Amino acid sequence: MSNTEPTSKEIYDTVVGYVEHNTGGVQPPLIHDSSVVCSVSWNYPDEHPSRVRSAIAAATSRGDLFRHIDDSGEYDRTYLGINDADALERKIREYHDRSERTTRSGAIRLQVANKRVADLRGEDNGE
Template sequence: MSNQTDASSKEIYDSVLGYVEHNTGGLQPPLIHEAPVIASVSWSYPDEHPSRVRSAIAAATSRGDLVRVTDDSGEHERTYLGIDDPDDLERKIQEYHDRSERTTRSGALRLRVANERVDYLRGETDD
């Protein structure tokens, strides 16, 4: 087992991407709440400050590996993360449709945002 005390930025970055990839699609919506990503990846690197995970998320969004969307339409502001590739995101949307028997309000919101992002990435928006 490797020593996680001095985790490299790349290790944390890759862990963030892997967590988002693994926890979206299928029975889960195509986007995931940001908070559990930070908590889970931080748990994997207990000697590192959660700000390093937040920095990895910021780097992944600036590089186009992740999309970060904040929804403030409800009572609480929620931030979601997803893979920022139109083919992967579309695959996760389809997996969710195929495997989920019902969609919650939160799931429906994440589907809408993910579909809008696919359209945007493919240049199919009116914006």
């Protein structure tokens, strides 16, 4: 093991930071998990992508991120988001304020994000 090998914590922090910085604004409040794996793996080219996937699993089990699987299409898509009601609500607002149009995928992610905020706040929206 070399001294330059990233620790699990470094990969974990990079994953959570990547989701934090690449959601909201002109981007939807949730991001495809495959984008996270691919992009974070670029930061650690000598590491197997399974370490990034393990960091995602750890972040979802610890409650820093949440995972949503959209099975409404031809194939399943997995999205990740920040698992904090205030931060997620801010990202929803930023997306509404900055995006000029919403794609079908963006609309699905907005719907999921809004439901997650309600769930985190303990609000019953009648579903």
